[in-house]
Amino acid sequence: MKLKVVIHKEAEGGYWAEVPAIPGCATQGETFEELLSNIYEAVEGCLSVDMESLKTSDTDRVMEIVV
Numbered sequence: 556m557k558l559k560v561v562i563h564k565e566a567e568g569g570y571w572a573e574v575p576a577i578p579g580c581a582t583q584g585e586t587f588e589e590l591l592s593n594i595y596e597a598v599e600g601c602l603s604v605d606m607e608s609l610k611t612s613d614t615d616r617v618m619e620i621v622v
Contacts, residue, residue: 558574569584574594574601577601577602579601
């Protein structure tokens, strides 16, 4: 999966980034390298689903796909 990320440089120092394709998905970092690491963590967190909280029946199928 490829996602566009908008990276903003703060005047006071550091960076913050947002992922427009995932509303509310944003992160920050003191350095660019820290920001890059945090982006992956933020996207994973925004896309993760607690499977135990989902209500499914015996006829439902849960699949994981890669896009």
